[in-house]
């Protein structure tokens with residue numbers, strides 16, 4: 001294959017992957033109507049692939065995904081890209097190891113975001129997946145790069161792959177789009193469990209040294225054995 005055909009094949013593959021991953025958002029009930037989105041970086045091309053704006057989940061196809069540059073400008077696609085594209089492009093520009101970004105307003109996690117309250121590390125699963133509490137990012141609105149900046153500044157100071165943007169919802173990152181979707185799914189799951197736990201008392205914090213051990217083991221030993229991300 002020529003380099004040009006190779007690049008086109010890569011983008012076609014990512015269009016299929018990003019389209020298919022949106023089915024996980026509905027499967028795990030993380031989104032309603034047209035809210036939420038998944039994007040993926042196109043390796044080596046300074047491009048990203050993201051959901052089109054305002055298209056229902058049932059109507060998403062690989063072909064109507066939108067290819068943008070890392071400033072959020074459309075490079076290829078018939079639809080306007082998701083209104084979160086600028087924020088996600090900012091993340092890709094400033095976090096070179098990020099291969100995928102997911103955004104949802106999933107119910108329980110967003111209830112924590114509405115209070116501006118981090119989800120405390122009170123479950124081994126939170127230590128495993130997030131390495132500590134799931135942090136809260138600043139209040140920010142669409143229109144400039146303040147959402148992107150808030151995501152990056154919060155996540156760079158944390159081991160968590162997910163941030164609760166205050167009064168808004170979840171942004172999750174990962175080395176791949178699939179890993180970012182997993183982080184968004186897990187974030188909602190622990191948000192719900194810790195919420196339920198708190199109804200009958202105060203959940204018990206895990207000792208920070210144990211959090212470190214759990215995180216290390218899960219991210220390294222377990223990660224190498226598992227074929228699944």
Ligand SMILES: [Zn+2]
Nearest residue numbers: 103105168169
């Ligand atoms: Zn949103």
